Amino acid sequence: MSAIQRAWSKKFSAEGRANRAEFWLFCLVIGLLYLVLSFVVGMIFGLAQVEQEYLIIPIIVIWIFVLILQIFLLIRRVHDFDCSGALALLILVPIAPIVLGLIPGTPGPNRFGLPPGGGYGPPPGGGYGPPPNS
Secondary structure, X not given: OOHHHXXXXXXXXXXXXXXXXXXHHHHXXXXXXXXXXXXXXXXHHHHOOOOHHXXXXXXXHHHHHHHHHHHHHHHHXXXXXXXXXXXXXXXXXXXXXXXXXXXXXXXXXXXXXXXXXXXXXXXXXXXXXXXXXX
16 A cells, blocks of 8 residues: 555554655645645636635635644654654744754554564564464
């Protein structure tokens, strides 16, 4: 499963982990979605000749939707390097999401689960090997 599919399937979930590829690709997709939706709303309001003060309402609704997606994604991102989801509140600091997106994830499993992308961690004896049989 690709990083985008993985991120979109968990868009409203704070469970699990999101690796750097999933984080950055989903940020790109969300950003493009925001631009396209904002443009479409602007075009619709422009063609309907609605006053500009009413244009801000759908733009704010779209922005809130995008912010919610980003918060859930950032919670899963900080889970990847074994930190509490509360660290995602740093989304309020402008540069923090960029920094959090650059930190490498914990290799192998951590308290939030296995690495994203179907990875598996070290077996009890150490080293990396195939997943144990259930």
